[in-house]
């Protein structure tokens with residue numbers, strides 16, 4: 275097999291060491307005689323896998339003890355509804371900071387349960403920036419404030435935590451979780467689909483402050499009630515066991531890399547190299563305002579859009595995969611999550627320079 279670098283936005287590449295370990299343990303986990311896929315979720319083997327994953331995650335993210343960690347199904351999209359169902363707690367409105375297409379989907383779903391106040395809205399700027407906090411219209415009576423710290427499609431990232439006073443802050447961290455240290459104690463709820471920076475699709479991670487569980491909107495299904503899952507250690511029903519196991523291997527790998535501080539340095543360097551290559555050339559450009567450019571998803575365009583197809587064909591030939599931009603924005607997008615080696619970014623930058631010199 276030729277060496278390839280997969281720049282897919284999700285499902286995305288996993289660390290090679292994780293895939294190798296999973297392969298070695300595939301048919302017989304730890305002399306159990308079983309694959310993890312075949313184990314009872316209530317058996318002692320899987321319980322140890324599950325407990326270990328949570329313990330290492332708590333360690334690397336420094337999750338305070340008054341937060342519950344849930345390993346659930348349904349992806350991040352299910353949380354678009356679960357968040358209002360669990361967090362409205364008798365209130366009738368919630369604030370949303372809208373900086374991209376995923377946030378828009380969260381707003382659409384929340385609108386079915388409450389009044390949504392768009393406290394910030396970057397849609398008129400084609401989601402290329404974060405509106406300045408002075409322009410936000412936060413409501414001190416809102417049930418919560420929801421935002422998307424990294425918008426995967428537009429490539430817009432908050433490099434700071436919004437100050438929302440005492441109102442619980444809720445974050446869809448699907449494409450930024452584990453990319454750097456974050457102050458978990460500033461959040462009411464953090465949720466993420468696994469397929470970007472955690473592990474295989476099919477798993478969603480929810481980190482919820484204990485005092486925010488237990489009071490749900492009438493009619494909330496048991497499966498969408500955080501309390502159900504907190505009371506049952508995420509085993510109210512059958513959890514996505516294999517994805518949970520692989521997530522645990524990813525957490526082990528992150529700890530071996532030196533944890534989130536160490537991976538953040540690598541991520542910053544990778545992003546800097548790519549943006550520098552884009553900014554130094556008149557041939558490539560980034561649509562995103564410089565102070566909100568994502569470390570994880572880097573959309574860029576080629577000056578002459580008719581060269582897109584040739585660019586993509588060339589990258590594929592060079593083993594640089596999945597660089598086509600999202601269908602809603604076009605151009606290119608390089609997703610450079612934790613598992614993308616720095617060498618992959620270097621190879622892409624080299625390709626970009628070569629392509630420019632033969633087509634610019």
Ligand SMILES: *Cc1c(COP(=O)(O)O)cnc(C)c1O
Pocket residue numbers: 284348349350351352376422424425426446447448449467468470
């Ligand atoms: C990928 C993504 C989602 C959707 O995740 P699913 O697991 O497919 O539901 C939601 N929000 C963000 C920010 C994402 O990147």
